Amino acid sequence: MLNYSNVITEAKSYSGLQMKEIKPVMKLMIRGKKREFLSAVGKSLNLLLPTEANTLSRSEKLTALWLSPDEWMIYSNETLKSESNDYETENLLNKNISKTNLGAVTDVTDQFVMINIKGDKIFDLFETGSPFNFNDFRNKKGSVTQTILAKIDVIIHNQNQNEVNLFVRRSFSQHLFSWMNDSASRL
Amino acid sequence: MFLIICPYCGEREQSEFKAGGEAHIVRPKQPTELSDDEWAEYLFMRKNIKGIQFERWNHIHGCRKWFNMVRDTSNDEIKAVYKMGEKPPSI
Numbered sequence: 417m418l419n420y421s422n423v424i425t426e427a428k429s430y431s432g433l434q435m436k437e438i439k440p441v442m443k444l445m446i447r448g449k450k451r452e453f454l455s456a457v458g459k460s461l462n463l464l465l466p467t468e469a470n471t472l473s474r475s476e477k478l479t480a481l482w483l484s485p486d487e488w489m490i491y492s493n494e495t496l497k498s499e500s501n502d503y504e505t506e507n508l509l510n511k512n513i514s515k516t517n518l519g520a521v522t523d524v525t526d527q528f529v530m531i532n533i534k535g536d537k538i539f540d541l542f543e544t545g546s547p548f549n550f551n552d553f554r555n556k557k558g559s560v561t562q563t564i565l566a567k568i569d570v571i572i573h574n575q576n577q578n579e580v581n582l583f584v585r586r587s588f589s590q591h592l593f594s595w596m597n598d599s600a601s602r603l
Numbered sequence: 604m605f606l607i608i609c610p611y612c613g614e615r616e617q618s619e620f621k622a623g624g625e626a627h628i629v630r631p632k633q634p635t636e637l638s639d640d641e642w643a644e645y646l647f648m649r650k651n652i653k654g655i656q657f658e659r660w661n662h663i664h665g666c667r668k669w670f671n672m673v674r675d676t677s678n679d680e681i682k683a684v685y686k687m688g689e690k691p692p693s694i
Contacts, residue, residue, distance in 0.1 A: 469612055469666075484666035485611055547616035561612075562665045564619060569664050 423590035424529065430600045432537035435593070438530045442492040443583070444506055448519020449486045457519075460512045461490070461505065472560050472573065478505070481560045481573055489571065489583070491530070528571075529589040531582045531596075537603055538580055542572070544599050566595045605679050609662045610670050610686050623659035625649045626671045627691060653677050657691055 427436035446457065446465075458464045463475040466482045473480050474493070481489045490505070509521045533541075539550045548563040559574040568591070571583040584592050608614050631637055631645055650656070653676055660672050673682040673694055683692045 484668055487666075547618050549614070549616075563615070564664050 423586075424531065424593050428597055428600070430535075430537075430603070433533065433535035433541060433600050433603070435531060435533050435596060435600070437589075438495060438532045438581070440496050440525065441530050442496055442505060443524045443528050443530070444490045444509065445483075445487065445522045445524050446490060446509065446513065446519060447487045447522075448513065450518055453513065453518040456512050456516070457509070460508050463490075470560050472558050474558075479573075481571065483560075483562060483571065489524070489528075527586060528583045529586050531584065531589070531593065532579070533582060533596075534579045536578050537600070538578065540603050541596060541600055544603075545595070566592060566599075568592050605681070607660065607672070607681065608684050609665060609668070610684055611666045611668050612662060615662065615665060619662060619664040621661045621663040623661050623669065625651075626657040626659045655682060655694060 422437075422439075424437040427434065429435075448454070448457075454465055454467070461475065461478060461480075463478055463480055464473055465480050465488050466473045469482060469485075471482050477493055478490055479493055481491075483489055492505075503523075506521060506523050513519045514521050539554045542548070542550055542565060545566040546563055548561060553559045553561060553572075553574060557574060557576060560571070562569065562571050564570070565572075565582075565584075568584060568588045570592070573581045573583075575581050605617050606614050607617055607620055609620075628645070631641075634642065637645070656674055656676050658672050658674055659669060661667065661669050669687050670684060671687065671689070671691065672684050673692065674680070675682065682694050685692065
């Protein structure tokens with residue numbers, strides 16, 4: 417059953433592993449194929465979208481993750497003030513992308529939950545439930561992948577040495593977080 | 604279980620993909636002029652070869668893109684992977 421309430425209520429800590437939800441973070445999905453789309457996004461956000469597979473690009477305020485040849489996720493590097501409801505980026509992209517028919521912009525801020533995981537056992541945890549080969553991924557800062565973790569679709573972003581951001585759909589987040597806690601307690 | 608090289612994302616495990624059946628089946632240009640048998644032939648009948656088969660696959664838990672694959676169905680050996688719209692390799 418769908419669950420829209422905040423399901424991850426506390427940060428969890430294990431030896432070599434700390435997990436917590438980061439919120440509120442603005443998240444947008446943008447889709448487009450045309451060359452003009454890429455340049456319009458670049459000009460609007462002052463951020464070039466990554467065109468190489470499984471990579472990202474970063475500006476001072478935003479990070480753009482490559483998801484597919486015509487799909488990117490953009491999220492804010494800093495948390496926003498919950499009362500301010502900052503839709504500035506979305507409005508800007510709506511104006512320059514959606515209204516000019518270059519591509520699609522969808523606000524997925526509430527759809528995805530961002531879980532920040534730190535520690536030297538991150539990939540030991542992932543290896544217990546994912547078919548993805550993390551050998552190259554773990555050593556390459558800025559790698560991005562969409563894969564399965566405990567049979568749940570996730571987006572994983574290698575932010576730093578021993579630090580990853582994991583995006584999961586809100587309705588799956590409670591189950592995934594409880595699975596990660598269970599799995600972490602056995603590492 | 605086997606590894607598939609997605610033409611967009613690279614090498615991934617089979618469980619991230621979904622098989623989409625036989626590839627390169629052309630939709631008849633004038634469906635209304637076909638008999639029921641001919642329409643059923645187009646709609647339902649598949650070769651289901653034991654051996655080299657041209658197939659469509661979807662990287663459903665990754666980039667969600669469709670692509671084509673040439674696979675030996677008897678031993679799951681992948682002969683070639685190519686994007687939608689590209690010319691099938693001669694194998």
